Amino acid sequence: xxxxxxxxxxxxxxxxxxxxxxxxxxxxxxxxxxxxxxxxxxxxxxxxxxxxxxxxxxxxxxxxxxxxxxxxxxxxxxxxxxxxxxxxxxxxxxxxxxxxxxxxxxxxxxxxxxxxxxxxxxxxxxxxxxxxxxxxxxxxxxxxxxxxxxxxxxxxxxxxxxxxxxxxxxxxxxxxxxxxxxxxxxxxxxxxxxxxxxxxxxxxxxxxxxxxxxxxxxxxxxxxxxxxxxxxxxx
Ligand code: TYD
Numbered sequence: 001x002x003x004x005x006x007x008x009x010x011x012x013x014x015x016x017x018x019x020x021x022x023x024x025x026x027x028x029x030x031x032x033x034x035x036x037x038x039x040x041x042x043x044x045x046x047x048x049x050x051x052x053x054x055x056x057x058x059x060x061x062x063x064x065x066x067x068x069x070x071x072x073x074x075x076x077x078x079x080x081x082x083x084x085x086x087x088x089x090x091x092x093x094x095x096x097x098x099x100x101x102x103x104x105x106x107x108x109x110x111x112x113x114x115x116x117x118x119x120x121x122x123x124x125x126x127x128x129x130x131x132x133x134x135x136x137x138x139x140x141x142x143x144x145x146x147x148x149x150x151x152x153x154x155x156x157x158x159x160x161x162x163x164x165x166x167x168x169x170x171x172x173x174x175x176x177x178x179x180x181x182x183x184x185x186x187x188x189x190x191x192x193x194x195x196x197x198x199x200x201x202x203x204x205x206x207x208x209x210x211x212x213x214x215x216x217x218x219x220x221x222x223x224x225x226x227x228x229x230x231x232x233x234x235x
Contacts, residue, residue: 029210030116031160034231035127038165039197040185041172042216043223047165048125050224051231055121060235062121063111067103067130071110074103082182090187093139097146100131101153108154121235128154129162129203134184137199138192161234163227164204165216169193 036044036051048064055062068078081091081099091099104127115122128150136143169190176185204211212230216223 028156029158029160031234032116032119032121033112033124033157033159033161034121034234035124035129035159035162036165036227037126037129037133037162037200038216039133039167039169039172039193039200041175042165042167043175043220044125044165046220047163047216047223047227048123051227052123054224054228055123055231060121061119062123063115064123064125065107065111066125067107067127068100069103070107070124071103073106077103082184084181084183084186091183093135093141096139097131097135097141097149100135101149104128104131104150105153108157113155113157124159127159127162129200132203133196133199137202138188138196159210161231162204162211163230164200164211164213165223165227166197166201166213167216169197171217 034051036048038044045066048066052062052064067074068081069075077099081096085091107124112122112124131150132143132146135141136146173181173185173190173193178186201213204213214223214226214230
């Protein structure tokens with residue numbers, strides 16, 4: 001599946017960068033670390049489950065996890081950030097960014113890094129790109145600041161493959177019943193979700209070596225086939 005804007009080379013990422021204050025982050029791209037991203041209702045959970053099942057069936061050791069969540073702390077943060085904000089002032093976008101990254105830091109250290117070190121494939125539904133898309137493109141926070149926060153949370157760990165399950169907000173949001181909608185689905189308007197989708201597509205265009213864009217408004221079986229094909233191509 002060709003990436004969007006496939007003629008552009010991947011953005012160059014320094015293997016080792018030094019930040020103000022003298023702290024060094026080692027940027028390590030791990031080919032066995034695979035993330036699934038996308039707007040609301042793209043089917044990430046279903047596709048991530050099917051992908052891990054298909055990898056197991058082929059004899060691979062693969063682990064499924066998700067953001068926000070995947071650890072006790074992460075699941076507690078998940079319940080805070082996804083709770084619908086009725087009757088309260090809501091959560092500031094910067095607070096959101098830090099909460100998602102706190103959950104991310106715990107997931108990376110407790111689950112993802114140990115699993116990769118043990119030779120497992122890790123499939124994660126949402127990761128740092130979601131913060132760029134939602135809190136950056138959606139809520140308007142500066143992308144470079146969000147990248148710096150994510151570097152702290154991840155210690156520079158980056159996925160080797162990121163699959164964007166692309167769906168329009170009209171179709172994606174219609175897939176969720178009103179009473180099952182989380183805070184982002186219930187409280188943010190259609191324009192926000194359009195910016196999120198366009199943000200994901202822009203991120204994919206900027207780093208075509210890492211991203212594969214899969215059209216996810218189709219039959220889920222067709223999407224699953226494309227997801228598996230993209231993953232098998234890099235293993
Ligand atoms: P998701 O698990 O896809 O929600 P659901 O299980 O209800 O389909 O994602 C959780 C929500 O959190 C989703 O609306 C996107 C949002 N989100 C952010 O805004 N920033 C982030 O960094 C992450 C990981 C998620």
